[in-house]
Amino acid sequence: MAVIAILGYGTVGSGVVEVMRSNKELIESKAEQPVNIKYVLDLRDFPGDPVQDIITHNFDDILNDDQVELVVEVMGGINPAYSFVKSALLSGKSVCTSNKELVAAHGAELMRIAKEKNVNFLFEASVGGGIPIIRPINRSITSDRIEAVTGILNGTTNYMLTKMDAEGIDYDEVLKDAQEKGYAERDPAADVEGHDACRKIAILASLATEKTVSYEDIYTEGITNISTTDMLYAKMLGGSVKLLGKAGFENGRVWARVAPAVVLANNPLSMVNDVFNAILLKGNMLGDVMFYGRGAGKLPTASAVVSDIVDAVRHKNVNLGIKWSEDKQELMDIDDVNVSKLVRVEYSDKDKAAACVKRLFGTENILETEEAFDEFAFVTDCAKESDINDRLEGLLNCDGINGILNTIRMEG
Numbered sequence: 001m002a003v004i005a006i007l008g009y010g011t012v013g014s015g016v017v018e019v020m021r022s023n024k025e026l027i028e029s030k031a032e033q034p035v036n037i038k039y040v041l042d043l044r045d046f047p048g049d050p051v052q053d054i055i056t057h058n059f060d061d062i063l064n065d066d067q068v069e070l071v072v073e074v075m076g077g078i079n080p081a082y083s084f085v086k087s088a089l090l091s092g093k094s095v096c097t098s099n100k101e102l103v104a105a106h107g108a109e110l111m112r113i114a115k116e117k118n119v120n121f122l123f124e125a126s127v128g129g130g131i132p133i134i135r136p137i138n139r140s141i142t143s144d145r146i147e148a149v150t151g152i153l154n155g156t157t158n159y160m161l162t163k164m165d166a167e168g169i170d171y172d173e174v175l176k177d178a179q180e181k182g183y184a185e186r187d188p189a190a191d192v193e194g195h196d197a198c199r200k201i202a203i204l205a206s207l208a209t210e211k212t213v214s215y216e217d218i219y220t221e222g223i224t225n226i227s228t229t230d231m232l233y234a235k236m237l238g239g240s241v242k243l244l245g246k247a248g249f250e251n252g253r254v255w256a257r258v259a260p261a262v263v264l265a266n267n268p269l270s271m272v273n274d275v276f277n278a279i280l281l282k283g284n285m286l287g288d289v290m291f292y293g294r295g296a297g298k299l300p301t302a303s304a305v306v307s308d309i310v311d312a313v314r315h316k317n318v319n320l321g322i323k324w325s326e327d328k329q330e331l332m333d334i335d336d337v338n339v340s341k342l343v344r345v346e347y348s349d350k351d352k353a354a355a356c357v358k359r360l361f362g363t364e365n366i367l368e369t370e371e372a373f374d375e376f377a378f379v380t381d382c383a384k385e386s387d388i389n390d391r392l393e394g395l396l397n398c399d400g401i402n403g404i405l406n407t408i409r410m411e412g
């Protein structure tokens, strides 16, 4: 029998208990033994909930109990999760976590400790909620060099962008709705400013490079500047606006960024709506492969955590050898990466403004909507971001142009 403890009885923790109870027989058959939750650690009490019988407020009860072979960390945040997880591993207990902040900040160190102690540190739920993506990168796509990873990695913002686009619902109202559904982070800035997606692309890029891609080095832009007018132009191009986490790996050079993008209809990511997430991988032999599913929410995330529990229980005293070292992976300057951008221009003289766009960007194709006055949009050629930005600076000095209202990268 495997004895486990769960740290945190919030959305994901209560989901783990629910999944374990609902699918008990199936899970124990896969784990090839009974799995018993002996403790749930939380600061709170839960009178009336059967979990109250196994609630503890003291982590030492778990740490000092030799029967506990596996600790499930679903508290979120760095403190005290990091110290709890580290001491659990050092005492020879495996750990499964859904905590992307913890994995992005300390994953390599925790994996090293797990290896030294011949236990496991597993984190399937940290990226893409219920979507299997960590295990496929680590254990399935082992015959390919990964050339690119592009993901819709945040359920809250995808939910918000979908609703704003399809139903014209106001930003604040949609955010409140996402919070009520349990998708959003405690601090919604983590979602809307792109920090959550940044942690997730850092994890995926680290797995792809087998080194540590530091989330602090990743250029990150959220969705707070996206308006319904941007969405109208995206629609005219046959696309929609999505928050993408993207990393590229070419000729030994690596780059990563999080930013909104106009995703065109020929890209399978354009069909990913609501709370769904998807990760599109490009392998040098495999070509494109996409992983799709619910990226947030209680039961999908808990399902991924429980899949790790099964894996850890089945591999007691066998380290699964996730390849991700503490060596730092340097990233290319984002200015050197090729992009194309949708640009919205405010004009005082449309003809002069269009002539300037033609001179600097070589295009006469301008997009206009009846819902926005004194502005048009165009799509730039594909060039180094620094070159595009230099030419946008040049645009600001043109006669007839009042300003640039927004720019959004294009994703074909």
Ligand code: HSE
Binding pocket: 126, 129, 153, 154, 155, 156, 157, 183, 184, 185, 191, 196, 295, 296, 297
């Ligand atoms: N706030 C996150 C999201 C939760 O919306 O995707 C899952 O990591």
